[in-house]
């Protein structure tokens with residue numbers, strides 16, 4: 001049954017996949033009470049009727065957006081543009097919030113126009129919500145934007161190289177494989193079982209929107225903007241429900257070897273609660289593997305130097321609904337509310 005915590009939290013978009021993950025994590029959080037879950041289409045229904053994994057854990061019912069009341073904290077898991085469209089209704093509903101949509105992720109207007117076709121952005125006052133990049137700024141923030149799931153994997157994989165100044169010697173070629181839950185709960189032709197089962201579909205060989213945040217954030221980490229032509233991302237839909245695997249190929253300076261890479265990855269991620277370096281010498285799971293991360297807030301990163309070419313292959317994996325969305329949002333909320341950063345996020349993945 002629900003725990004009673006000192007902070008009240010509401011969830012917008014509670015009938016969606018990210019909304020469902022938020023509720024799963026928040027119900028077990030030691031410091032929070034989920035007070036309202038919003039859905040227009042499911043109002044009045046038990047939350048566990050829509051998210052059956054929550055049976056026995058909550059007796060909450062969905063309420064309509066018009067019946068939202070104030071809470072200490074608010075999560076928005078609404079589609080692109082929807083949060084802003086309800087601005088008047090949402091005024092005064094929480095002092096702090098995390099919006100997991102892409103609405104406030106990109107501050108560079110050129111990048112925003114290029115990838116979202118939108119001239120005017122709305123990132124003012126928002127902090128980009130990856131704690132591994134912006135921990136101290138998130139602690140002070142009242143508004144945080146979630147990061148994209150592919151972007152989170154790509155950025156966390158490449159962050160050590162960006163910090164070391166080893167990005168930008170040439171284009172970074174990246175392939176992202178992604179499961180169907182990234183497309184949300186509404187059925188579409190592309191996620192319909194007969195059309196999805198068994199395919200490996202190149203749905204964005206060029207122009208994926210997350211390229212914008214990867215370019216912007218990696219440029220900020222290395223203190224020198226990257227060009228769009230330096231980040232060549234292709235995305236493929238694979239037959240998983242959850243999971244992202246990004247494989248990035250980066251040119252390396254002549255002198256950099258395996259030990260140097262170990263050193264920069266360790267220095268970037270020592271003490272990070274939710275990033276794990278995976279590079280084993282033997283076994284089946286020698287590199288990051290989304291299957292083992294299902295339901296966890298962990299991003300695994302690993303690398304291998306190509307002995308025949310001056311490049312490193314960086315691999316990073318996560319669960320798109322957790323570290324790629326809801327879990328990362330809860331991690332940011334913990335910082336914003338002054339709680340333990342890993343509170344409510346201590347889940348171990350599954351094997352086999």
Ligand SMILES: NC(=O)c1ccc[n+]([C@@H]2O[C@H](COP(=O)([O-])OP(=O)(O)OC[C@H]3O[C@@H](n4cnc5c(N)ncnc54)[C@H](OP(=O)(O)O)[C@@H]3O)[C@@H](O)[C@H]2O)c1
Nearest residue numbers: 013015016017018039040041077078079101182184185325
């Ligand atoms: N799925 C992922 O892996 C992932 C990863 C990172 C970030 N995100 C972002 O997280 C957000 C939610 O993603 P999702 O996959 O959970 O989407 P989803 O499954 O489609 O759920 C979105 C929910 O928002 C509600 N909604 C839709 N339009 C609305 C509107 N105009 N006003 C109010 N409510 C509206 C819908 O509920 P009702 O119709 O019942 O009200 C719907 O259940 C998106 O912005 C997405 O880009 C998703």
